[in-house]
Amino acid sequence: MQFSFGSEWDARDAHHRSDQTTLSRLLAQKDTQILPLWRGKPHLQDGHLGWVGGDHPMLRLASQPYLYLGRHDGSARFAADISTWEPDALDRTALAMFTDTSIQIHPSAPHDAYFGELRLAMNELPPAEAALAATARALFNWHRTHGFCAACGHSSDVSASGWERLCPACGAKHFPRTDPVVIMLVTHGNALLLGRSHGWPERMYSALAGFIEPGETMEAAVAREVREETGLVAKDIRYIASQPWPFPNSLMFGCSARCANTELTLDDELEDARWFSREEVLESWAGLRSDIMPARKGSIAHYMIGRWLGGHV
Numbered sequence: 001m002q003f004s005f006g007s008e009w010d011a012r013d014a015h016h017r018s019d020q021t022t023l024s025r026l027l028a029q030k031d032t033q034i035l036p037l038w039r040g041k042p043h044l045q046d047g048h049l050g051w052v053g054g055d056h057p058m059l060r061l062a063s064q065p066y067l068y069l070g071r072h073d074g075s076a077r078f079a080a081d082i083s084t085w086e087p088d089a090l091d092r093t094a095l096a097m098f099t100d101t102s103i104q105i106h107p108s109a110p111h112d113a114y115f116g117e118l119r120l121a122m123n124e125l126p127p128a129e130a131a132l133a134a135t136a137r138a139l140f141n142w143h144r145t146h147g148f149c150a151a152c153g154h155s156s157d158v159s160a161s162g163w164e165r166l167c168p169a170c171g172a173k174h175f176p177r178t179d180p181v182v183i184m185l186v187t188h189g190n191a192l193l194l195g196r197s198h199g200w201p202e203r204m205y206s207a208l209a210g211f212i213e214p215g216e217t218m219e220a221a222v223a224r225e226v227r228e229e230t231g232l233v234a235k236d237i238r239y240i241a242s243q244p245w246p247f248p249n250s251l252m253f254g255c256s257a258r259c260a261n262t263e264l265t266l267d268d269e270l271e272d273a274r275w276f277s278r279e280e281v282l283e284s285w286a287g288l289r290s291d292i293m294p295a296r297k298g299s300i301a302h303y304m305i306g307r308w309l310g311g312h313v
């Protein structure tokens with residue numbers, strides 16, 4: 001797989017999520033692996049996730065219950081949210097950046113282990129581990145932002161070992177939210193349209209993207225977003241691949257589209273958008289351009305642009 005979060009681990013084992021007897025037995029097993037996350041950042045070690053055993057001191061601060069992720073590589077896998085931990089000398093400015101390059105080391109962590117930004121680690125992790133971390137990150141973010149029942153306003157409880165929330169007042173069940181997004185490779189002959197949003201790292205250009213609205217097909221969303229953001233008329237819209245994107249809760253549908261016209265009328269959402277020739281994009285990938293930086297490795301944008309460069313789109 002040439003982009004992150006595109007693989008699955010061995011088994012999600014969904015039918016055991018509400019089975020307390022099995023979950024208690026799994027948690028008591030010595031080989032059970034638990035992934036701590038701190039404020040959306042997975043625990044990392046040596047190019048892998050930094051799994052710990054169930055009796056590790058770091059887990060004393062974990063919210064209950066743990067998230068049951070299922071089985072991988074012969075053992076049960078859980079994730080634990082330890083966001084209440086307050087590291088010493090925390091750099092809050094770094095945490096708020098588009099890409100948080102800071103790391104946090106828990107005093108009880110094994111040698112070389114730290115909490116780090118998944119955007120930076122995603123391309124280094126083995127694919128199944130990246131998917132496990134993405135799932136835990138998305139679910140913990142959902143719990144953090146959906147603490148109250150949307151039907152009656154009462155505070156709700158985590159249930160089904162992290163895969164649902166249940167309202168104790170009215171009995172309503174709430175399920176994790178995933179926001180569908182289209183991301184599109186818009187081309188005209190030998191040229192590719194790349195844009196940048198306000199607040200992105202300097203020189204970063206990528207494929208245009210936007211949320212799919214209720215009642216809309218993927219193809220209609222591509223055409224609408226392209227028209228709204230650039231004034232272009234998109235045709236020949238085709239699906240390429242999808243990628244879960246846990247920043248915070250999206251599922252990206254990668255599509256291609258061709259445009260007959262090239263004149264751009266940008267709306268406020270974009271800071272800039274430009275047509276780039278195949279040669280210009282190749283130069284940026286080779287690090288030979290000072291004006292644009294290629295899309296991040298591991299992202300579906302990077303994957304799709306690579307396919308286009310190779311003549312496969």
Ligand SMILES: [Zn+2]
Pocket residue numbers: 149150151152153154167168169170171172
């Ligand atoms: Zn309720």
